[in-house]
Amino acid sequence: xxxxxxxxxxxxxxxxxxxxxxxxxxxxxxxxxxxxxxxxxxxxxxxxxxxxxxxxxxxxxxxxxxxxxxxxxxxxxxxxxxxxxxxxxxxxxxxxxxxxxxxxxxxxxxxxxxxxxxxxxxxxxxxxxxxxxxxxxxxxxxxxxxxxxxxxxxxxxxxxxxxxxxxxxxxxxxxxxxxxxxxxxxxxxxxxxxxxxxxxxxxxxxxxxxxxxxxxxxxxxxxxxxxxxxxxxxxxxxxxxxxxxxxxxxxxxxxxxxxxxxxxxxxxxx
Amino acid sequence: xxxxxxxxxxxxxxxxxxxxxxxxxxxxxxxxxxxxxxxxxxxxxxxxxxxxxxxxxxxxxxxxxxxxxxxxxxxxxxxxxxxxxxxxxxxxxxxxxxxxxxxxxxxxxxxxxxxxxxxxxxxxxxxxxxxxxxxxxxxxxxxxxxxxxxxxxxxxxxxxxxxxxxxxxxxxxxxxxxxxxxxxxxxxxxxxxxxxxxxxxxxxxxxxxxxxxxxxxxxxxxxxxxxxxxxxxxxxxxxxxxxxxxxxxxxxxxxxxxxxxxxxxxxxxxxxxxxxxxxxxxxxxxxxxxxxxxxxxxxxxxxxxx
Numbered sequence: 001x002x003x004x005x006x007x008x009x010x011x012x013x014x015x016x017x018x019x020x021x022x023x024x025x026x027x028x029x030x031x032x033x034x035x036x037x038x039x040x041x042x043x044x045x046x047x048x049x050x051x052x053x054x055x056x057x058x059x060x061x062x063x064x065x066x067x068x069x070x071x072x073x074x075x076x077x078x079x080x081x082x083x084x085x086x087x088x089x090x091x092x093x094x095x096x097x098x099x100x101x102x103x104x105x106x107x108x109x110x111x112x113x114x115x116x117x118x119x120x121x122x123x124x125x126x127x128x129x130x131x132x133x134x135x136x137x138x139x140x141x142x143x144x145x146x147x148x149x150x151x152x153x154x155x156x157x158x159x160x161x162x163x164x165x166x167x168x169x170x171x172x173x174x175x176x177x178x179x180x181x182x183x184x185x186x187x188x189x190x191x192x193x194x195x196x197x198x199x200x201x202x203x204x205x206x207x208x209x210x211x212x213x214x215x216x217x218x219x220x221x222x223x224x225x226x227x228x229x230x231x232x233x234x235x236x237x238x239x240x241x242x243x244x245x246x247x248x249x250x251x252x253x254x255x256x257x258x259x260x261x262x263x264x265x266x267x268x269x270x
Numbered sequence: 271x272x273x274x275x276x277x278x279x280x281x282x283x284x285x286x287x288x289x290x291x292x293x294x295x296x297x298x299x300x301x302x303x304x305x306x307x308x309x310x311x312x313x314x315x316x317x318x319x320x321x322x323x324x325x326x327x328x329x330x331x332x333x334x335x336x337x338x339x340x341x342x343x344x345x346x347x348x349x350x351x352x353x354x355x356x357x358x359x360x361x362x363x364x365x366x367x368x369x370x371x372x373x374x375x376x377x378x379x380x381x382x383x384x385x386x387x388x389x390x391x392x393x394x395x396x397x398x399x400x401x402x403x404x405x406x407x408x409x410x411x412x413x414x415x416x417x418x419x420x421x422x423x424x425x426x427x428x429x430x431x432x433x434x435x436x437x438x439x440x441x442x443x444x445x446x447x448x449x450x451x452x453x454x455x456x457x458x459x460x461x462x463x464x465x466x467x468x469x470x471x472x473x474x475x476x477x478x479x480x481x482x483x484x485x486x487x488x489x490x491x492x493x494x495x496x497x498x499x500x501x502x503x504x505x506x507x508x509x510x511x512x513x514x515x516x517x518x519x520x521x522x523x524x525x526x527x528x529x530x531x532x533x534x535x536x537x538x539x540x541x542x543x544x545x546x547x548x549x550x551x552x553x554x555x556x557x558x559x560x561x562x563x564x565x566x567x568x569x570x571x572x573x574x575x576x
Contacts, residue, residue, distance in 0.1 A: 080482040085475035090497040090574045103483045133574040
């Protein structure tokens with residue numbers, strides 16, 4: 001049994017009498033402990049797909065099973081990191097993390113929650129910023145806090161919606177490596193199942209076990225590609241290998257062939 | 271700050287002018303109590319110099335000296351128009367010294383009245399907050415009731431609270447509770463409206479990030495929606511505070527035998543405008559003090575915004 005099974009998911013929006021299909025008959029499955037990236041150009045429905053997984057959106061047809069059970073709304077089995085506004089601006093970094101812990105672990109005392117929060121803030125390198133409010137932190141730091149909260153909540157599944165999409169290139173690299181390190185762990189504990197939405201091919205290759213490529217109008221799964229590189233991965237070493245570059249070019253070709261076929265022209269030269 | 275920035279200010283020039291004016295011969299017949307004005311401004315000037323020496327931020331000192339300059343300017347104009355040139359009717363416009371003299375003479379009554387008024391305002395105001403904020407959160411959050419409640423509260427809020435006074439007298443046990451009731455009504459509607467509009471305007475992304483944390487209904491309302499709409503709630507609270515000051519006099523006219531509003535009303539009815547002015551000045555100071563405390567609380571609770 002797969003950890004997550006997405007079955008024939010269809011989402012229609014009606015806007016000013018126009019029907020718009022955001023997702024059409026999307027099906028794929030994700031194994032326990034697998035890191036899956038969903039990639040595609042804007043408008044391919046990848047964020048819509050994730051919002052249904054999160055439980056804040058409902059599909060027009062189809063269903064999602066987690067551990068074989070269909071989901072209804074949000075659940076404590078899933079932790080979420082958005083691109084923006086994951087944190088509550090009126091809580092300090094520490095309180096934000098502790099608040100997340102409280103929602104999944106009602107038994108823990110306030111002191112215990114704060115202790116766990118401190119532990120995870122240290123893991124993301126923010127121990128000296130724990131009493132700052134989100135408005136006092138940079139975008140990258142805010143995402144670190146959001147990741148710390150999602151990890152501290154210790155859910156089986158982690159859903160990330162372009163978490164590094166608004167971060168500058170240098171910090172994005174650092175955050176990708178941090179996420180990779182935290183997720184791969186030291187091999188002693190089970191890895192979490194991650195669904196990671198992105199439009200950055202390099203990010204998807206570095207992080208994922210499997211990449212689900214989507215196309216737009218309507219949003220459909222175009223290909224599922226296994227990423228053949230061993231873990232733990234090291235970006236600096238990986239990007240220098242011939243295999244990496246061949247794989248990357250293959251993916252880019254797929255990514256653009258889809259766009260070319262959509263706009264239907266041989267005239268388009270890439 | 272440099273010595274020049276600290277002490278070389280217009281306010282001190284005004285102080286000297288104000289003192290020199292006191293030396294002019296009085297045109298007004300009768301006692302003008304100029305010594306009270308002198309004592310008062312010397313006290314204020316001493317305080318200004320003290321603040322100038324210890325304050326750290328130039329912005330704070332500017333604010334303080336600007337206010338003191340305004341007071342000096344007002345006293346200069348007031349002294350000249352009354353005691354020195356006798357341009358205004360003395361019965362309506364007593365010289366400033368006489369007002370200060372009365373203020374000191376009446377200080378026990380004034381203190382009692384301050385406590386009485388502040389008691390009425392705080393009771394009515396806090397009661398309104400305790401009821402209107404949770405109710406506003408609940409109504410604003412309810413997709414269905416929210417829009418109906420907006421119109422209903424607009425309708426009820428447009429009725430001046432003094433209209434309810436006869437009903438209050440008929441239903442409530444004491445006259446004092448009717449006064450509290452008037453303040454309560456004056457504050458209730460703006461706070462309710464502010465809370466509801468705050469809740470309805472909370473960013474959907476904030477609500478989504480709370481939803482994905484699987485928060486319960488109570489946590490959603492009081493730990494997420496409440497802080498997220500706090501700024502709007504404060505706008506309502508501010509409006510309510512302003513209205514309750516305006517209505518204080520009307521509220522205290524209902525059979526109350528104390529309070530600043532009563533003090534003013536009572537003495538103006540008897541044509542004692544010196545005491546009326548005393549009351550006006552004291553009520554102004556009380557309003558400024560309450561607003562100051564209110565702003566401090568607001569700044570503290572919204573400290574995460576900056």
